[in-house]
Amino acid sequence: MAFELPSLPYSHNALASRGMCQETLELHHGKHHQAYVTALNGFVEKQTDLQGKTLEEIIHFVKNKPDLAPVFNNAGQHWNHMLFWSCMSPTDGGKIPGKLEAKLIEDFGSVDKFKETFKTAATTQFGSGWAWLIVKADGKLGVTKTPNGSNPLATGEGHALLGLDVWEHSYYLDFRNRRPDYVTNWLDRICNYQHAEDLMRRR
Ligand code: MN3
Numbered sequence: 381m382a383f384e385l386p387s388l389p390y391s392h393n394a395l396a397s398r399g400m401c402q403e404t405l406e407l408h409h410g411k412h413h414q415a416y417v418t419a420l421n422g423f424v425e426k427q428t429d430l431q432g433k434t435l436e437e438i439i440h441f442v443k444n445k446p447d448l449a450p451v452f453n454n455a456g457q458h459w460n461h462m463l464f465w466s467c468m469s470p471t472d473g474g475k476i477p478g479k480l481e482a483k484l485i486e487d488f489g490s491v492d493k494f495k496e497t498f499k500t501a502a503t504t505q506f507g508s509g510w511a512w513l514i515v516k517a518d519g520k521l522g523v524t525k526t527p528n529g530s531n532p533l534a535t536g537e538g539h540a541l542l543g544l545d546v547w548e549h550s551y552y553l554d555f556r557n558r559r560p561d562y563v564t565n566w567l568d569r570i571c572n573y574q575h576a577e578d579l580m581r582r583r
Contacts, residue, residue, distance in 0.1 A: 394470035416457040456529030469572035480577035487521040501525040508547040514538030541576040
């Protein structure tokens with residue numbers, strides 16, 4: 381079974397009034413994410429040891445193997461973008477539900493402190509990569525960042541609740557080179573914290 385590009389859970393212009401325009405989503409979902417899926421399927425077609433594995437199994441199988449880095453990056457990017465699309469909401473972007481809010485305050489000191497920590501991770505990731513809110517093995521929330529197509533599943537740092545794409549393709553049309561503004565806007569107006577809380581409750 382080939383991997384498939386999932387549909388966006390909202391229309392391409394659904395986030396336009398919140399700082400992510402239709403062209404950004406059309407290119408990001410229809411071109412960039414599609415390209416990762418196509419490349420991944422190409423690898424799976426050629427390499428029998430990748431066949432019959434789930435996406436998560438492929439990521440674990442190829443991680444830390446330098447000769448399989450292209451497979452890792454494309455599989456990782458497919459996983460990362462599927463989470464990313466669910467981490468955005470055209471209706472409730474920026475609204476933090478009660479249980480998650482209480483947990484953020486417990487583990488970071490305040491919601492502002494969480495946002496500051498997340499923003500630092502997202503803006504100091506040199507070059508392309510991702511910033512994450514995770515649940516760590518000890519049950520506490522944490523913030524981390526990864527380069528390129530890597531993610532907390534591969535690093536084993538924790539279970540991802542939020543993933544923010546900080547590749548330039550995710551913000552250049554809307555914010556040009558101003559990654560910090562993209563991150564602040566995303567946290568305050570786009571981020572689907574309800575989805576993060578749902579993932580947290582399922583842990
Ligand atoms: Mn991307």
